[in-house]
Amino acid sequence: MSAARRVIVIDDHHSLxxxxxxxxxxxxxxxxxxxxxxxxLALLADQGCDVAIVDIRLPGMSGYELLPCLHARYPEMTLLIHTGSVDFLLTPELSALGIAEDDIFFKPIADTKQFVRRIQRAGDSS
Incomplete structure (x- = not known):
């Protein structure tokens, strides 16, 4: 069996x-x-991860700013968006990073099984 996927959850809401x-x-x-x-970014410098789950509205560096930075530093990392913005739309800039519609999850996550399956598929070439 392969090693467990390493995931980082980046969200400013502690309980979530x-x-x-x-x-x-x-x-x-x-x-x-x-x-x-x-x-x-500081944590990832020490810990490699396969998947980053990024909130768009973060204090300081926003998710919109963080995602391209993550892609540049860790091009093999799967980037998922976790947002509470019901009006969120996938931009061409985010699409260029390899983020697709099935990589966007709205808060609260309605289908946790689908969410888990997406993380399990991270890095798959198919």
Whole structure:
């Protein structure tokens, strides 16, 4: 069996972040978390991750700013968006990073099984 996927959850809402961490740990993932983009970048410098789950509205560096930075530093990392913005639209800039419609999850996540399956598929070439 392959090694567990390593995931970082980046969200400034403490309880939401902790709930996602607990869900993903229960599913067998190795999970790290950060409350903002700057903390995430510092943590990722020491810990490699396969998947980043990024809130768009972060204090300081926004998710819109963080995502291209993550892609530039870790091009093999799968980038998922977790947003509470009901009017969020995938921009051409985010699409250019390899982010697709099925990589966007709205808060609260209605289908946790689909969310987990997407993380399990991270890095798959198909």
């Amino acid at each position: 972040r902790r709930n996602l961490v607990a869900l993903l740990q229960d599913e067998g993932f190795v999970v790290f978390d950060a409350a903002d983009g700057e903390s995430a």
